[in-house]
Amino acid sequence: MNLFKLFSGFIFAFLAISAVTVAQIPLYTFPIDDGTKSYYVTGGNGVKIFVDEKGDPSKTTIIFSSGFLTSRTSWDPQWFDPELYENFHLVRYDFRGMGNSDKPTTNSHSIDLNTVPSTTYMGNTDANPYSLDLKSADLFALINKLSSEYDFKEKKIVLVGWSTGTPVSLNFMKNYPDIKIDGLVSVAGFVNNTGRELNEKVVPYFLNIVNPQDNFGEVISGLDGIYRSTSFKPLSDELHAFFLGNSVTAPYEYRVSAVVPYSLTEFYSTLNIPTLHIIGEQDIITDMEHSLYFASLGQNVETIIYKDVGHCILWENIKEFNKDLINFVNKI
Ligand SMILES: *[C@@H]1O[C@H](CO)[C@@H](O)[C@H](O)[C@H]1NC(C)=O
Helix, strand or coil, X not given: CCHHHHHHHHHHHHHXXXXXXXXXXXXXXXXXXXXXXXXXXXXXHHCEEEEEEEECCCCCEEEEECCCCCCHHHHHHHHXXXXXXXXXXXXXXXXXXXXXXXXXXXXXCCCCCCCCCCEEECCEEECCCCCHHHHHHHHHHHHHHHHHHCCCCCCCEEEEEECCHHHHHHHHHHHCCCCCCCEEEEECCCCECCCCCCCCCCHHHHHHHCCCCCCHHHHHHHHHHHHHCCCCCCCCHHHHHHHHHHHCCCCHHHHHHHHCCCECHHHHHHCCCCEEEEEECCCCCCCHHHHHHHHHHCCCEEEEEECCCCCCHHHHCHHXXXXXXXXXXXXX
């Protein structure tokens, strides 16, 4: 059989169909030219971090750090809410390994779960290219760039973290105590990943995404399972595909970084800035027990629990979430 002929016919048919499909079914309805300013900053060890900025720079700056395996676009429901961008200065960015940011890898697939992967990037060798410290250095680079443009003596910064975006925000405050942060919002956030067991429903999915062979099929089925467990009511097919599509760009080194232990419990107990904990009662990724434990450590804490909401709070309960976020930032 002439395989080439078969394939070229197949490719042609695929292109023709996809062109029609893209033209007819827009997946995304938000305006393209919405005033977002996008650029790169150079983060830890030379890694380029992609940043979006929007809103009124004279107002309080809200910096959104997304969750594990998600890009900055997971904040779309907040980004396109005029109540937020007309009253605040919004900043979101892609973690290293996600979206448009650089994705350092080991460039080898001799992967062994017992050894933390290391990368050489811009002449620097990192034991874990996706460590909390490097992610915090990226956030520092971003805030450094903002402070060269805006006077943070005159205005405030609030950090908002979803899921693992919270330990990144906390670790940033721990590593860079000279930068004044005025408030913190934990959205289904973690304070440590030690001494707790994952919900048994999601354990196989997380094992799939860190399988030592980095088997494509297993990784995809793990990611698929994770995004089917992230909300209480199922995500629409479109939204599921959106999250899945964002997550597949993460290299193995990013995925496996989730198993590196960390604890910010001690640091968080010393923090006295206003902190809002937003919790989904049905969350099986950051379970209620962990969320309440985290909140109990704080000194200046407000806690809001949403019923019938899972881990994907920012999409599952957009109206209330945005309203509660605005109220909190306005009080600071
Ligand atoms: C981490 O969190 C859990 C609750 O999820 C808690 O039981 C445990 O003691 C914490 N570990 C550390 C080291 O603080």
